[in-house]
Amino acid sequence: MRTPGTAEGNAPLxxxxxxxxxxxxxxxxxxxxxxxxxxxxxxxxYLKLDSGSLSSTIKCHASYLVGVVRNLAIDHSRRRSREQRLIGDEDDSAAIGLVDPAAPEQQVADRQELDRIADALAELPERTRYAFEMCRVHGMKQKDIAERLGVSPALVNALIRDALIHCRRTLGD
Structure with a gap:
């Protein structure tokens, strides 16, 4: 078994x-x-250099070493930045779902606004309300809604637009 640094080809490096x-x-x-x-x-x-027989192809050992260490350090920094970004994104997404128990008045205000939206949707014709709810609440494509209702996709688009305008007027926006 050879010891590190005893390979003849890598000795100068x-x-x-x-x-x-x-x-x-x-x-x-x-x-x-x-x-x-x-x-x-x-x-x-060191481990990378000790494992190979590169010494014969390298003209300037010091420059080569500086380049290897520099590249490894840059790769390490990029990897850590990416990890921090991902961890930060997870923390941000987890915080979005949290409700602040110290703000019950905000919860009441949100509930009242939802009730106003529900009332506004109840005022709409059934087909308009259905098209709006299927698109905005359930994420259904307008093309699929048009097939279900037996109308054109352009009409579905108009129904959704009308429902949205009605809700905005009702909320006072």
Whole structure:
């Protein structure tokens, strides 16, 4: 079993790596903003370089090492940003569903507004109300509503528009 750094082809590269280790950690720290993550990145770079036989094709070992560490650090930062964005989106979506128990007056106001909308819809002709509810409440496509009612899609569009105008007038918008 060979020990790290003893492969003949990688020896010059790994020697430069050990000489520049603190510089590489500093570089990765500047990119990631975290020394602990930077040390992990430099360690990953070492493992990556120690596993292959790249030394014969590399002209400038120091530049190559800086590039590898820099790319790994940038990839790490992007991955963490993406994770934070996703976690933030989940937190935002979870917060949307929460009702603030400290605002019962808002709940009453919302309930009153819903009652006014229900009353406004009850005033509409049955076909208009049906078209509006199927489209806006149940998410049905206007084409499908037209087939159910036996009318054209243009008429369904007009019925929905009329219901929406009536609701807006009723709410005072």
């Amino acid at each position: 790994l020697e430069v790596f050990s000489e520049k280790r603190s510089f590489l950690i500093g570089l990765a720290t500047r990119i990631t903003g975290c020394r602990s993550h930077a040390e992990d990145i430099v360690h990953d770079a």
